[in-house]
Amino acid sequence: MAKTTGAAPKLARALAIVLGTWELNNGRSATEQIPVRLRAWDGSEAGPHDAPLIEFTSRRALRRILWAPGQLGLSRAYVAGEINAHGDIFAAFAALSSAGKFAEPGPFSPLTPRELWTLVTTGVRLGALGPNPAPPPEEARVEKHGRRHSKKRDAAAISHHYDVGNDFYRLVLGPSLVYSCAVWSDAEAGLDAAQEAKLDLACRKLGLTPGMRVLDVGCGWGSFALHAAGRFGVNVVGITLSIEQAELARKRVAEAGLTELVDIRVQDYRDMTDGPYDAISSIGMSEHVGREQLGRYVAQLHGLLRPGGRLLNHAISWNAGPTEDDPDSFIPRYVFPDGEMLSLGELVVALEGGGFEVLDVEALRRHYALTLRAWVKNLEEQWDDAVRLTSDGRARIWRLYMAASALGFEGGLTGVNQVLLQKAGGEEPPLRLREWTAG
Template structure:
């Protein structure tokens, strides 16, 4: 390796070599030079990002900041390129001798970490340090999954721009896994089918009361009120979501049945609900808080009431629940994933009877494909709304997540349970969910 071989140096970080072409600002090239896909390190700052945070975080920083280019694929859907390198970006930690060699060949200045892009969320340890600098009470308020810190994490991801989400998610404004009734169903058809399936699993009937935790833009609330005649309350920690949902409820004339409240779920005082849905919230609450969360749900249900938990999961119950560095810093701060068995255990330990357990892994891959397609089709509008850096973050994360679901690195599970008392659940001998 010589001082003029940046591409060769970076390529060496990728386990098994780089299956796409790599070029750098020093004129060097490496990897598969015949590949239709390529990475290009455009300047010294891009090199610094990669060297000082080796792995997906450094690559993401360089890409989001405009210092690393992807060739052969659209920025709104880098799936083709990511599919080749996704499992190769866990760079091995270099030895002291390797570090000395890198410094000698590339220069010490390239190991001075640049400031992260503005899209990066404050990491967990920084929250604690910043809190302690103020006072101990502030540090406690910023403890992992405190109400204050959860609100900040939700604000980072969901209060981007409702217009941006309208472009990416489509008319349903639904940011959770769809359920495709057929292979060729549209994304909108699949989202409506998902809500209807959950309503059937919960056995909703006119006049009943539904609580939807982490309701987003109110899709479940509106569907249940409009099609099943229930009185539905949704809560979200995103003020932008609550405002949008409230306006849409009024537009559809559902004010007498549907409400979306800007609130932490822990502050909901009502109880005696016939059914509770949790669609995409469990990922945010922290595994250690599962007992309290499902205990809260149990206490808010009527006897024989039903609960449906819809949650992204890992493919096992053994590994660390925290997300990777890129996801944690740019997408879901403080997000935690664990196997569905851990969720089932937590539900059962709170006295709820699990009745049905289902995996929708491939449905989420198809959902993400649809979102990437929407982002590409509305790329200019999305960039105008949130900026090129944030738009690139979304393209990167959705394409990478699609690969995660396709390769069974992550899954999506429904867990349906009843508040069974003295052996009475009001659950049928066999469920068919109306299909």
């Protein structure tokens, strides 16, 4: 039986302060002000009995939080294995993310002097004071590569996320190796079928016909290029900044017998000069572009398209209103360094301002939640293999980020949209959308 006295009640006070749920002299103990059940390193427990269980396995976890009181300290402790979420990761994260400061978009507000003093004195009583522990090795360090969204730093950011092992990604994503939102006919369709449906939908929206020349910006492991060339007979140039992605994509192209139709390059979109292309797909790439480079991105793709050519821009959107980027939150530190989610409105304004006509916008928010839950299932079912292929910390990062992202889509905090656009000139598009997307 868990001990009901010990470190846990004091730890509950520290967690309540960090979450922003702590209130002094309100008639409720700290254990009643946290949304989870806490288990401390000494076996003691505190918090609601029916809440998800969070375990602090070491005082070092609290020390990290003392040095970085907010999402960053908690993230570092989780990645390092000093905090464990037992059972349903979705339930645990939902409980934490709905509480206090975690429920508010944007950077954490700093602690008040009284909160900081209480947090430190709690750390003293629990024996957690000491030097700031080194961050886990999986934490990104892209700032040493120059200014934000320079070509060198963008390449480093992409490498941090994507060059973690192709076998690891195959385990998580499944045989389709598609790392973007699938399109589900229903919740039971299955991940592979849903990803094939997404690829097919993208090709049909672009109006691909044999012999067309297509650019795939951010081609990943080549899945769209393979589908477009193999099913629609087009010539595809796929570009990525990930060396590991390019190597596997080229291998997949060769194995499919499509080397005459598909060219995979390690190249920045800003260095492309071999237009015109008849169509361009940008699926899950523009989130890496950043606000300051958005105009250049739009102008570059517009310049690479022939008159009348179509662009499909498939991107995650931020739906929670204006907010500031927080470089010390979990996602930029461990998942997508320098990534920036724009609102759908910001993106469409930039695209129209760059000379594109919007033909169609399709929201796929619920589809991405289903996709992410399928990826989490793949990861959890093959956990030991995932750790062997990367590290325990990396597997933890992906589990947390995908579960948190799924909840963000389910709650409407984030969305994902396919925006179909056309450059002026050439033939007019069909009058009705269904005429170019019918299977």
